[in-house]
Amino acid sequence: MSADILSFVITVLISFINIYNVLLIVRILLSWFPTAGWAYQIMSFLSPITDPYLNIFRSIIPPLGGIDFSPILAFILLNVIQSLLSSVLVATPSFTSL
8 A cells, every 4th residue: 555655646746846847937938028017927926936946056057148047957857856756656566456
C-alpha cells in the first residue's frame, strides 16, 4: 500500500511542476509587455508566485544587457527534478496490478 501512496505523491509533484512551468512561461511572456494594462493584473497575480523561485537564479546570473537569463536555469532545474521523479515513479512497483 505504501508504494501506491508514493506513486500518488510523485504524480502530484510532477503535476505541480507541470503547472508551475506553465505559470513561469506566462510570467516570462507577460514581462515582454510591461506597459499593457491587461498584463498588469495577471502579472500582479503571478509575480508573488514565480518571483521567489526566479530570484534564486537571478542572484546567480544577473540580467545581462537588460536580458534576464535566470529563467533558463529555473527551467533546467525543474526539468531535472521532474525527470528524477518520473524515473522514481517508473521504478516504483505497483501493487494494484496484482
